[in-house]
Amino acid sequence: MNGLQNIPSVDEVLSNALIKGYLEEYNREFIVTLIRKAIDELRKEMLSQKLDNSLTRPQLAKLLLEKIERLVEVKTAGTLSKVINGTGVILHTNMGRAPLPKPAIDYMVEMASNYNNLELDLLQGERGSRYSHVEQLLIDITGAEAALVVNNNAAAVMLGLNTLANAKEVIVSRGQLVEIGGAFRIPEVMKLSGARLVEVGTTNKTYLKDFEEAINEETGLLFMAHTSNYKIIGFTEEVKVEELVKLGRTNNLPVMYDLGSGILCDLSKEGLDDEPTVQQCVAAGADIITFSGDKLLGGPQAGIIIGKKEYIEAMKKNQLTRALRVDKLTIAALEGTLIEYLSGKPQENIPVLAMLSIKNDKLHSKAQELLNLLKIELKDNLKVSRIDLVAVEDMVGGGAYPTYYIPGYGVEIKFQGINLEEMAKRLRINTPALVGRLQDDSMLLSVRTLLDGDVEQIPNLINRALG
Ligand SMILES: *Cc1c(COP(=O)(O)O)cnc(C)c1O
Numbered sequence: 001m002n003g004l005q006n007i008p009s010v011d012e013v014l015s016n017a018l019i020k021g022y023l024e025e026y027n028r029e030f031i032v033t034l035i036r037k038a039i040d041e042l043r044k045e046m047l048s049q050k051l052d053n054s055l056t057r058p059q060l061a062k063l064l065l066e067k068i069e070r071l072v073e074v075k076t077a078g079t080l081s082k083v084i085n086g087t088g089v090i091l092h093t094n095m096g097r098a099p100l101p102k103p104a105i106d107y108m109v110e111m112a113s114n115y116n117n118l119e120l121d122l123l124q125g126e127r128g129s130r131y132s133h134v135e136q137l138l139i140d141i142t143g144a145e146a147a148l149v150v151n152n153n154a155a156a157v158m159l160g161l162n163t164l165a166n167a168k169e170v171i172v173s174r175g176q177l178v179e180i181g182g183a184f185r186i187p188e189v190m191k192l193s194g195a196r197l198v199e200v201g202t203t204n205k206t207y208l209k210d211f212e213e214a215i216n217e218e219t220g221l222l223f224m225a226h227t228s229n230y231k232i233i234g235f236t237e238e239v240k241v242e243e244l245v246k247l248g249r250t251n252n253l254p255v256m257y258d259l260g261s262g263i264l265c266d267l268s269k270e271g272l273d274d275e276p277t278v279q280q281c282v283a284a285g286a287d288i289i290t291f292s293g294d295k296l297l298g299g300p301q302a303g304i305i306i307g308k309k310e311y312i313e314a315m316k317k318n319q320l321t322r323a324l325r326v327d328k329l330t331i332a333a334l335e336g337t338l339i340e341y342l343s344g345k346p347q348e349n350i351p352v353l354a355m356l357s358i359k360n361d362k363l364h365s366k367a368q369e370l371l372n373l374l375k376i377e378l379k380d381n382l383k384v385s386r387i388d389l390v391a392v393e394d395m396v397g398g399g400a401y402p403t404y405y406i407p408g409y410g411v412e413i414k415f416q417g418i419n420l421e422e423m424a425k426r427l428r429i430n431t432p433a434l435v436g437r438l439q440d441d442s443m444l445l446s447v448r449t450l451l452d453g454d455v456e457q458i459p460n461l462i463n464r465a466l467g
Contacts, residue, residue: 104336168220262291
């Protein structure tokens, strides 16, 4: 075990030129902690015989420096990394949902790098409201009376329930007691908000009379949730917004609709026509509508609440709003994205919508381009047995349109002499990471969700992972 004595001490390491350089760039305590960690690792490797005990002092010093270098690199890099999405799932919650439109990013950077009028009324020279910023834009686009933006749609639902129905009963159809990924469950959110859930109807059928019969003096709200991530098909019946609104009016009760994704423009040409747009829900009379900023809207994470002025005003006064408030970056990114809806070409300018509405021949030529580049890069690689252009089925994702498959194109790669799971892992830990779909014994890369520059990068990433 005399090899252990040859491991340099912390003081010795600190006098090394590379480490001295680090000390100028980084906090001393941080570097010393990493040196200790590296020494500890080296010691453990020697004790477990993973490292040869006869290594000389200079050899060990070199290994130690390499370890420290790697630790500094990892610790100072940040944990978020770019991922190339080859899954064909447009809104992937695990991959950060919607990539933002370029003008929204520029606007956000401008506001992030300067002071701004977040809560300053420039005209009056007085304190202003951060909620004033996106409100008019949302009103103009949706036709609602008022709007409010909070941290995410879960927060929007929570705030709406707490403001309108704290300690009161909220009537919901059993067919709409949804759970969204990441443990958002309507019944749980309802409990936390202080509202009491009253379930009516059955899983597959709920009628207006079920709501009608459940109304009493304790009732505070009629609630609908879009069943974003599942579909009940077959022998089914759900109450229409218009009908519920009419019932609400008769009984002096507001109707709240959790729309989930929230579509702001007509996507029927893209085949997405069985879901109402936000504007249609406003026109149908829903008093409060909530939806996400980073699903089909194509913006940043946010919860958008639109509806009748009296209810929105009550929500703004709720103390909970302070805890759910959005920061300037969200406001800027959301405004920047919403402005694209005024352009008349949201399908071209908002990445999520562009990916959804891209023409099939464009996808085909993109797949052809990827295929060609892959064939050139991997032509002599014995670990690749086949590369083909294939038709694929893409998805909207993000808990929207669960049963809707969008025909697209991609490239299928078959490997040999390497385990597919192992290959997928190597591609994930590459920089940037590449995530594809594993299908039977091959890897599928759908081109729909590849962004600018991705196609050119992929061949080299695969080659590196194979090596
Ligand atoms: C996605 C979704 C939510 C949660 O929205 P977040 O913005 O992720 O908080 C709530 N309700 C429905 C119906 C949804 O689809």
